[in-house]
Amino acid sequence: MEIDKEKEEIMNTKTIKMREFLEVNKIECFELQKMEDEQQTAIFRSRMQVKGQTLPLAILIDTSVYTLLQVQIAPEVIKEDKFLQLASFLNEMNNKYRLFKFVVSPDGDLLLNACLTAKDSNFDPALINAILGETLKFLESEYPRIMSKVWDEK
Incomplete structure (x- = not known):
């Protein structure tokens, strides 16, 4: 696939590297969404099949040193009472698995995050792929x- 130089100018360096990595490795399961913001945010969207469930996945890349991998575990199911019930479990998981952090969005989505740091010069899409x-x-x-805890009515 030929790279459009005009479009490349509005993308950050890490996004260009990620897109090229996907193209070279013939990984075609991502859709690229470019945001119109100061950080030149790009979101690579896909899905993950886990235990018969399709989980939305996003890789957020911008001009900061942070790259965020995010999987939506369960949409809109963690309301305040459920959050209080799950807080101890989520904290335990966050402490046990250092790469992954569970968070609950304001909408009640249970999300799994992995945050990587890299400057433009040492951004490595192969590492992102390995983390995936x-x-x-x-x-x-x-x-x-995780889901048994989410659906537990205690």
């Missing part, structure tokens, strides 16, 4: 336990 593989392995192992 680790994320899938982690979810294949822990998803049933």
Whole structure:
């Protein structure tokens, strides 16, 4: 695929590297959404199949040193009372698995985040891909336990 130089100018360096990595490795499961903001944010959207469920996945890349991988575990299910019930479990998981952090969005979405840091010069899309593989392995192992806690009515 030929790269449009005009479009490249409005994308940050890390986004260009990620897009090129996906193209070279023929990884075609991502859609690129470019935001019109000062940080030149780009969101690579896809889905992950885990235990028969399709989980939305996003990789957020901008001009900061942070790249965020985010998987939506459960949409709009963690209301205030459920959050209070789950807080101890989520904190335990956050302490046990240092790469991954569970957060609850203001809309009640249960999200799994992995944050990586890299300047433009040492941004490595292959590392992002490896972390995605680790994320899938982690979810294949822990998803049933996580969801049993989410749906527990205690």
